[in-house]
Each structure stands twice: as structure tokens, then as C-alpha cells.
Amino acid sequence: MKYTAIILAAGSGSRTGLEMNKVFIEINGKKVLDYSVDFFKNHKDCNEIVLVCSNNDFNFIYATYSEVVDVIITGGSTRQSSVYKGLNKATLDYVLIHDSARPFILEDCINQLVENVKETKASTLAVFVKDTIVNINGNRLGKTLHRSELLAIQTPQAFYKDLVLKAHEKARDNAYLGTDDTGLVARFTNVTPAYVIGDYRSIKLTTKEDIDILKVIL
Numbered sequence: 648m649k650y651t652a653i654i655l656a657a658g659s660g661s662r663t664g665l666e667m668n669k670v671f672i673e674i675n676g677k678k679v680l681d682y683s684v685d686f687f688k689n690h691k692d693c694n695e696i697v698l699v700c701s702n703n704d705f706n707f708i709y710a711t712y713s714e715v716v717d718v719i720i721t722g723g724s725t726r727q728s729s730v731y732k733g734l735n736k737a738t739l740d741y742v743l744i745h746d747s748a749r750p751f752i753l754e755d756c757i758n759q760l761v762e763n764v765k766e767t768k769a770s771t772l773a774v775f776v777k778d779t780i781v782n783i784n785g786n787r788l789g790k791t792l793h794r795s796e797l798l799a800i801q802t803p804q805a806f807y808k809d810l811v812l813k814a815h816e817k818a819r820d821n822a823y824l825g826t827d828d829t830g831l832v833a834r835f836t837n838v839t840p841a842y843v844i845g846d847y848r849s850i851k852l853t854t855k856e857d858i859d860i861l862k863v864i865l
């Protein structure tokens with residue numbers, strides 16, 4: 648099954664506290680974004696890459712990646728709007744949506760995800776949480792949640808494109824802003840998304856401490 652990879656890089660990385668967009672930070676001699684671009688460029692089932700970047704980064708991105716990826720577009724002010732713009736450029740029936748802020752990608756996991764989405768139409772990589780997670784009640788602890796029933800959602804997330812497009816359109820019409828795309832499919836379509844167990848090393852670079860961790864992982 649062939650798919651379009653939508654690589655998201657249109658954020659600003661504000662939580663790193665650095666002056667630059669985190670996807671351009673070099674870790675072990677390579678930009679964070681390049682780990683994703685190189686992976687999908689080489690993956691056997693990836694037939695198209697749509698790279699979504701911010702207005703600020705467009706000139707640099709165009710100069711660097713126009714020969715490497717198929718489409719470069721500017722994103723929106725939210726991750727959700729960036730995804731939606733990317734979906735509208737994808738030409739294949741299936742899409743994999745990936746946060747380039749997650750540079751560690753295992754081919755095995757992607758192959759399993761691709762197999763899974765053929766049956767399920769919506770599927771994400773995810774890992775079981777390791778910490779005990781507790782609800783809070785003001786400054787007191789509330790109920791402890793069952794770790795065995797809790798997943799931390801990762802990317803890529805894989806979809807039959809028309810399904811995820813429909814979910815995005817309904818979310819937009821309802822002014823609903825979600826945090827990931829399986830969440831939109833769950834809420835706005837009659838398909839219940841599935842999951843494939845990912846890898847704990849596939850962390851998202853969010854704060855600057857994550858750079859030290861990624862130096863070891865990548």
C-alpha cells in the first residue's frame with residue numbers, strides 16, 4: 648500500500664525557549680527535520696511527501712528541500728490547520744501524518760502501522776504510559792488511573808485520506824480544536840481508530856532537555 652507522508656514542521660517550538668524553530672536544531676550532525684525527511688524519502692511505501700512549514704521558514708525550506716520532497720506548503724496557526732492544508736495537497740488514498748519534532752522513527756513500526764491502517768482506516772503509533780497517572784482535585788490527588796489502560800499517543804498516524812479529511816472538515820465546522828488526528832476521527836466519524844505499539848525512543852522534542860535525550864537516542 649502506497650501512501651503520502653505529510654511532514655509537519657510549521658510550528659515555532661516556543662516551549663524549547665530557544666530563538667529558533669526546534670525542527671532546525673542539529674542533533675548528532677543532522678537537523679531534526681532531516682531525520683523525518685530522510686526516513687520517508689527512503690521508505691518503500693512512501694510515494695509522495697508533503698512538507699508543511701511556516702511562513703517564516705518558507706524561503707529556507709524551499710531552497711533546501713524543493714528537490715527532495717514533492718510539495719512544500721505553508722501551514723496554519725494551529726497544528727490542526729497545518730494538517731488540514733497538508734491533507735488537501737496529498738494525492739494518494741492513504742496518508743501518514745508525522746510531527747517532524749519526533750525524529751526517531753523505526754521502520755518496523757511504520758511497516759506495522761501501514762499494515763494496520765489497511766484494515767482499520769485510522770491508526771496511530773502509541774506506547775503504554777510508564778508512570779502512575781493520577782487525576783487531581785485542586786492541590787490534592789484524586790483517582791489513580793489504570794496504567795494498563797493508558798496509552799501515550801505518538802506519530803505517525805495513518806489514515807484513509809477521505810476519512811480523516813471528513814473528520815477535519817467537521818471539526819472545522821464545529822470550531823473544535825483537537826490535539827491529534829485520531830481524536831478527530833473518533834469524535835467526528837463512525838470509525839474507531841486503532842493503535843500499533845510504537846517505541847519509547849520516539850519522543851517528541853518539546854523542551855530543551857529533550858535535546859540531551861535525543862543526542863543519546865539518535
Ligand code: CTP
Binds near residue numbers: 659730852
Ligand atoms: N506544527 C505545525 N503547525 C503548527 C503547530 C505545530 O505544523 N501551527 C508542527 C510542529 O512543527 C511539530 C508538530 O506540529 O512538528 C507538533 O507540535 P508541537 O510539538 O506543539 O510543536 P510547536 O508547536 O512547534 O512547539 P510549541 O508548542 O512548543 O510552540
Ligand code: MG
Binds near residue numbers: 658
Ligand atoms: Mg505546539
